[in-house]
Every structure is written in structure tokens, then in C-alpha cells.
Amino acid sequence: MTDLPATEPTPVDRPHYRAPGLFTRAVFNRLVAALTRAGVSVLGSRVLEVRGRTSGQPRRTPVNLLALDGREYLVSPRGHTQWVRNARAAGGELDLLLGRRRAHYRATELADEEKVPVLRAYLRRWKAEVGVFFGGVGPDSSDEELAAIAHRHPAFVLERIPA
Incomplete structure (x- = not known):
């Protein structure tokens, strides 16, 4: 076996991540989080x-x-985000909050x-x-088009753990 020189990962190999813009970070996410903390779910929103x-x-x-089909899922539209990395490191243990629940x-x-x-239903x-984070792929795209972007968007099936 020959030792090959270390190379930079190709764009396909690099984890995909799209950082939120200033408006999203400073206004939108804070507004949705505040409403969710108050117990108002905005189209299924939760605080993770x-x-x-x-x-x-x-x-x-x-x-x-x-x-979807009697199960619950989380999808990361922005890719391999901090919450995804934290969830992986925590062995998948997480809480979802809605108001005081x-x-x-x-x-x-x-x-x-x-x-x-899951991506089709999410979209x-x-x-x-x-939608802007999915590179032109939408809910009406073919299975092949969705499969081609699947590696960019971590998705998790959730199993509720009784208190």
C-alpha cells in the first residue's frame, strides 16, 4: 500500500453548512424562539x-x-449545523420545548x-x-434529485423517551 499525500477534501466530501444571515440570526430566529417559548408553535416550531x-x-x-406517517423528524435545512453536531455528540439525547412543555x-x-x-415532506x-437552502430542489423534484442533495441535510427520526 502506498502512502498518498494528504489532500483537501473535495466539495462533495466537505460537510455542507450555510450560515444564517444577519436578519435570520438577529430577528427571525429570535422571534420564532420567543413565540415558541411562549407556547405558540409557528407551523410546528419547537425550541431544541x-x-x-x-x-x-x-x-x-x-x-x-x-x-410524517406517525413519526416525528428533525431536518437541518442549513446542513451540518452546530445543533446537528451537538446532537451527534450527545448520543442523540435532546429536548424539544414548546412553552413550558x-x-x-x-x-x-x-x-x-x-x-x-422525509425531505419531500419537509419541503x-x-x-x-x-427552500433557498436546498439548491433548487423542491417537494415536486424527482427521487433522484432529492437523493442527490440528501448528504447535505442531516435528518433524524425521533423517539420520545417517557419522563
Whole structure:
């Protein structure tokens, strides 16, 4: 076996992440999080709380909870975000908050080939809000088009853990 020189990962190999803009960070996410903390779900919004992988402190961010065929899912439209990395590091243990209600979950990451129906349903529900992050792929795109972008968008199936 020959030692090959280390190379930079290709764009396909690099984890995809699209940082939120100033308006999203300073206004939109804060507004949705405030409404959700007050107990008002905006189209299925929740506040996700997960232990930070470095600090160990709880980290919160607004997310869209997708209900599909009797199961619940989280999808990261912006790619491999901080909440995704924290959820992985926490072994999938996370909480979803709506007002004073807290639900504890175990999140299991889906393989890319399992994501197509979940991404389609997610885009059907929230394309107006998050469609820009999916590179022109939408709910009416073919299975092949959705499968081609699946690696960019982590998705988790949730299992509720009784309190």
C-alpha cells in the first residue's frame, strides 16, 4: 500500500453548512424562539435544547418538527449545523420545548437513502421558509434529485423517551 499525500477534501466530501444571515440570526430566529417559548408553535416550531459538545451547557435553537406517517423528524435545512453536531455528540439525547412543555427524545440519524420521503415532506411543509437552502430542489423534484442533495441535510427520526 502506498502512502498518498494528504489532500483537501473535495466539495462533495466537505460537510455542507450555510450560515444564517444577519436578519435570520438577529430577528427571525429570535422571534420564532420567543413565540415558541411562549407556547405558540409557528407551523410546528419547537425550541431544541441539546447539550453543547464542548461546554456541556444546554444550547437552544428554533427548529421545525415534522410529523410524517406517525413519526416525528428533525431536518437541518442549513446542513451540518452546530445543533446537528451537538446532537451527534450527545448520543442523540435532546429536548424539544414548546412553552413550558418539555419532551425528551432520542434522535437517530437517517442514512441518505432513507431521507427522500422525509425531505419531500419537509419541503412540502416549509419550502417557503427554507427552500433557498436546498439548491433548487423542491417537494415536486424527482427521487433522484432529492437523493442527490440528501448528504447535505442531516435528518433524524425521533423517539420520545417517557419522563
